[in-house]
Amino acid sequence: MYGNEDYAVMKVLAGKYFIVFLTQIKNLAEYKVNITLKLIRPLIMTLAVGSLWWVLFEVTGRETIGKFSRLSFVIYLLTIRFIAIFSPGGTSITNINEEIRTGNITMRLVRPIHYLLWLFCRNLPIPLVCGVTGVFFVTILSIGLGGPVPRGWLGCCFVFSVLGTILIQYAIYQGIGILSFWIYEVFPLERFYVTVNRILSGELIPLTLFGATAQEILQYLPFACLAFIPGGIFTGIFTAEQAALLVTRQFGWAAVLWIAVIFLYRKGLRKYEAQGG
Amino acid sequence: MQHVCKSFSVPQKGQRGWKSLFYRRNRHIEVLSNISFNVNQGEFVGYIGPNGAGKSTTIKLLTGILYPSQGSISVLGFEPHRDRYKYTYRIGAVFGQRSLLEYDIPVMDSFVLYKSIYELEKQKFKKRLHLFSELLDLKELLHIPVRKLSLGQRMRCEIAASLLHEPQVVFLDEPTIGLDALAKQEIRLFLKKINKNEKVTIILTTHDMDDIEELCERIIFINEGSIIFDGPQERLKSRYATHKEVEIVYEKSVTVPPEFEHLVKKIDAHTYTFKVTYFDAVEIIPSLLRLGPAKDVSIHEQRLEDIVKIIYRDAAGSANGK
Secondary structure: OOOHHHHHHHHHHHHHHHHHHHHHHHHHHHHHHHHHHHHHHHHHHHHHHHHHHHHHHHHHOOOEEOOEEHHHHHHHHHHHHHHHHOOOHHHHHHHHHHHHHHOOHHHHHOOOOOHHHHHHHHHOHHHHHHHHHHHHHHHHHHHHHOOOOOOHHHHHHHHHHHHHHHHHHHHHHHHHHHHHHOOOOOHHHHHHHHHHHHHHOOOOOOHHHOOHHHHHHHOOOHHHHHOHHHHHHHHOOOOHHHHHHHHHHHHHHHHHHHHHHHHHHHHHHHHOOOOOO | OEEEEEEEEEEOOOOOOOHHHHOOOEEEEEEEEEEOOOOOOOOEEEEEOOOOOOHHHHHHHHOOOOOOOEEEOOEOOEOOOOOHHHHOOOEEEEEOOOOOOOOOOEHHHHHHHHHHHOOOOHHHHHHHHHHHHHHHOOOOOOOOEHHHOOHHHHHHHHHHHHHOOOOOEEEEEOOOOOOOHHHHHHHHHHHHHHHHHHOOEEEEEOOOHHHHHHHOOEEEEEEOOEEEEEEEHHHHHHHHOOEEEEEEEEOOOOOOOHHHHOOEEEEEOOEEEEEEEOOOHHHHHHHHHOOOOEEEEEEEEOOHHHHHHHHHHHHHHHHHOO
């Protein structure tokens, strides 16, 4: 399909962004406290949300709520909390916003790099290291407690699902950041997104607990791809076939959102003014 | 650059009502109007002007960061804003107030990053690194995190990073801002060598007229978005310089005749300093030498800095008079 020359060009390009990624990995040593806190935070969040659900199980006396047992509920909450770590988060928006507002983006634009890809490779390492560590921890914990762990096809779907989640999260966060070409203050938008996402992604309440119509609508929105789908696949509430379909939907959303982000970025660049020295 | 115009839109204040949530009225400010100039390969051009004249905007247009509102730009056969990705392999840019080095990691790691970004071969990278280490005295700095460098040290590293890939054209936007005299001198010497040895075309914007005086043969002077002078430094001096200072050391005190009294600037023992108008100098100097036996004579041209101040003042005056 590709000639030797194409392959060489692709190799060089891949190498270029891989070095950006590696350079950021070197920065990890400088962010030990940040990484530790990132890993502790999901545990605290799970404790807070999980205790509410524990009380609900106790009060209702039910063994399962919305396809979840007590244990699978805890594992679900932990999984989605750790998957949330993969997100570049508000820091990435702050970085993009600052680069555009202060004009530092200038330094990126005079180099032969694709800014969006560069941002992606630059923002990925810390979330990736923390996220993989977290998911590994949940897997071990779940095995230890006799809880659900995806195996075979379902395990494969889970890995792809996390990848899909990462792509969607980055598209959304970078998209919000890039709106700084038009809006000076994008942080209220980020907070609005985070709040809406908490409700609609299944982060606080699994989507199986919503009404049938709401479930029907929500499963087609990208929010479900960010928590409910990977969390649901991990805890085994979907069959392998269902999981494969949901992962395909995730990648569909990722493609749509990235096309939108690239379009926004190109429009933004045309509008960019970078006044002053 | 041919007939390039660039305007920015600035939101108007004081808009109220629901409509202002979704629609903002903007007014357009023309930052550059009808700018045209050509630069030959290997030239060292000083692009100067007062604050807000449009210097940085021109550099950003030439580096492909900004799109021109009108006109055309061609550098090395590229249209910078359209072919930016490919074009940036061939240019280097230093913005004195911004950093391209990674803040938390050693300088060497940033260089390795740029080696990959510019797809440099290992041998070439080593050769360039060796050259810059020698010329800019970087050896001791390579393994220090950027955040721990002084401004002068960082700027030396920034310049090296932006020239690693052997660019054909280099844009320098205030590269010596905030540096001490020694650091400035080191950078000037380096730029001179690179320009001479590698035939790199350099366009330099700065407020430091010593940089310009020492480095640039050609000066483009921009004010309020228009070029008001484009030519050799000497021509700028002869066009705008108002006077020369003639310092004569006489063997003993002399009596200055009334017709020259207004020219005396300073008398220090037997040393007399006269301020003569630029074009009268040739006629007046022999007369001054006839006032008494002279031991030494020196003629000081007006410094570029002083000439530029005069132009700025004139420009501000005519703007106020508008």
